Amino acid sequence: MSIKMNNKIFPEVGLGCMGMSEFYGDTNDAASLLTLQRSYDIGYRHYDTADMYGHGKNELLLGQFIKKLGKKRGNIHLASKVGIQRDTNDKYNLILDGSRSYIHKSCDDSLKRLGTDYLDLYYLHRKDPNITLEESLSSIKELIDSGKVKAAGLCEVSPETLREANKTLKISAIQSEYSLWTRDIEDEIMPLCKELDITIVAFSPMGRGFLTGKVTKQYMNTAVSDKDFRTKLPRFNGDNYDNNIKLVNKINDISASLDIKTSQLALAWILSKSDNIVVIPGTKQEKYLLENFESKNIKLDNDIIREVESTFNKDSISGDRYPESILKKSNT
Numbered sequence: 001m002s003i004k005m006n007n008k009i010f011p012e013v014g015l016g017c018m019g020m021s022e023f024y025g026d027t028n029d030a031a032s033l034l035t036l037q038r039s040y041d042i043g044y045r046h047y048d049t050a051d052m053y054g055h056g057k058n059e060l061l062l063g064q065f066i067k068k069l070g071k072k073r074g075n076i077h078l079a080s081k082v083g084i085q086r087d088t089n090d091k092y093n094l095i096l097d098g099s100r101s102y103i104h105k106s107c108d109d110s111l112k113r114l115g116t117d118y119l120d121l122y123y124l125h126r127k128d129p130n131i132t133l134e135e136s137l138s139s140i141k142e143l144i145d146s147g148k149v150k151a152a153g154l155c156e157v158s159p160e161t162l163r164e165a166n167k168t169l170k171i172s173a174i175q176s177e178y179s180l181w182t183r184d185i186e187d188e189i190m191p192l193c194k195e196l197d198i199t200i201v202a203f204s205p206m207g208r209g210f211l212t213g214k215v216t217k218q219y220m221n222t223a224v225s226d227k228d229f230r231t232k233l234p235r236f237n238g239d240n241y242d243n244n245i246k247l248v249n250k251i252n253d254i255s256a257s258l259d260i261k262t263s264q265l266a267l268a269w270i271l272s273k274s275d276n277i278v279v280i281p282g283t284k285q286e287k288y289l290l291e292n293f294e295s296k297n298i299k300l301d302n303d304i305i306r307e308v309e310s311t312f313n314k315d316s317i318s319g320d321r322y323p324e325s326i327l328k329k330s331n332t
Contacts, residue, residue, distance in 0.1 A: 003046075003278050005172055005199055006120055006150045010077050012271055013296050014046025015039050015289075016203055016282035021054030021061055023229040024209070024282075029061055031284065036065040038286045040076070042293050048175075048201070048280045050081035050125060051110050059113035067115050078116065079173075079201075081155060082106040083125035083136070092232060094326060098128030098136035107143050123153035123175055127161055127332050137169040153201075156330040159188040166196050176331075178202035178277075180211055180251070180266055180312040181235070181244070182321050184331070186273075193276060202270055205279040210236065211266045213248045217241055232323060240319035250311045260298060263288070267295035269308055 002009045018024075020032040036047075047065075049058045059080065066073055082103050087093035111117060122143065124136050143149040151172035154165055165171055174193060176185045179202070193200050208230055209215045220236055230236045235244055248262070255265040267279050281292045300308075320327060 003199060003276070005077065008045075008077050008120065010045035011043060011293070011296055012278050013044070013267065013293050014048060014077070014201075014278055014280040015044050016280035017047060017049045017058055017062060018053045019282040020284050021058035023053075024284075025228045027054075028284070029064075032061060033064055035284060035286050035289065036062070037068065039289050039293075040065075040069070040072075042289055044289070044293065045075060046077045046079070046278060046280065048079045048203070049114075050084075050123075051106050051113075052081070052084045052086055052125070055086055056109070056113055059110055063113050063115040073116060077120045078114065079121035079123065079153070080110050080114070080119055081123040081125040081175075082110070083123075083128060092229070092323075092326070094126065096126050096128040096130075098124060098126075098131040098133075098139075100135055100139040100142075103136065103139040104143070107148055111148060118148055118150060120150045121153050121173055122149040122151070123155050123173075125155050126330070127154075127157060129332070133161065133165055134168055137165055141169050156332075158331050159192050161332065162189070162192060162196070162198075166198070171196070171198055173199040173201050173278075175201040175203055177204045177321060178270060179205045179207045180269060180308065181207050181247075181317045183312075183314070190274060194274070198276070200274070200277045202277055202279045205270050205281050206263050206266050207235075208233070210244065211248060211251070212261075212263045213245075213252055217245070233321065234319035234323065235317070235321060237319070243318040247311055247316060251308060254304065254307060254311075258304070261291050264291060264295040264298055265300075265308065267292060268298040268300050269305065271296060272300050272305060 003012055021027055049062050083098050085095040085097050087095055140152045152169050153173040154171055155175040178185055206212055234240055252262050255262040270279050
């Protein structure tokens with residue numbers, strides 16, 4: 001099955017590009033460009049970035065890829081985000097800015113870096129508590145009216161904010177963290193998106209790599225903290241890691257019994273939850289592209305779904321998904 005948005009039809013599995021430029025260890029632009037080109041050859045059509053990723057470097061990287069696409073640019077669904085400035089003194093401190101002037105300038109800067117004259121989807125990355133939601137959304141509507149943006153989206157918002165926003169401007173998509181170990185959106189956001197005909201774009205669908213079983217404790221103990229954001233996340237550290245990896249080992253056994261990768265099980269589970277969900281797993285390596293993409297063809301029976309969900313439930317997961325400083329700026 002595919003997803004239709006803005007009159008474009010694309011597969012449910014897209015590519016999250018953030019890690020190619022920052023947050024998950026060392027980066028290599030040349031290798032990432034090969035991965036981007038290979039992804040297009042495989043059939044990927046949905047590419048997700050943001051102006052804050054690598055301080056604009058991620059958009060510049062995609063700009064090189066888009067330049068090589070040439071006239072095929074129209075085949076892809078390109079999404080970027082606005083609303084977070086980077087603190088020069090603390091790279092993990094989110095400075096929120098939803099003002100009209102910032103949104104307009106940021107969009108122009110993003111288009112320049114990406115080498116395109118429009119974005120298929122432009123997300124408000126976070127709700128700015130000091131700016132009315134109406135001002136931020138009206139600014140994005142002005143970009144839509146001018147042709148620079150095709151559709152509007154929101155990231156990590158509460159049900160109340162989503163309802164309010166959709167009255168001001170049609171919201172085409174929301175992006176939220178959703179995976180086996182982060183299921184907060186199931187109670188209210190998912191049914192609300194169904195009601196309002198909004199696509200859900202699930203980021204970190206493999207738990208920032210943890211659900212693959214490849215993020216070892218040895219790596220977490222040796223990773224350079226200023227290069228890998230996961231060293232800051234409670235679920236990846238100390239006793240939380242030890243408890244959570246036991247859950248991953250259990251679903252490793254389930255995936256092995258199905259003769260699929262654990263990453264594919266994690267993605268297929270998300271896609272089984274609703275017909276309005278897109279996943280955007282990230283990878284810097286070609287070898288994982290095909291595995292992730294093929295997960296859209298895996299159908300899980302109800303017994304497997306129940307077994308997986310009983311393993312990963314709210315009571316079994318240890319640690320918060322973010323430090324408190326970031327959590328308080330999410331889902332507002």
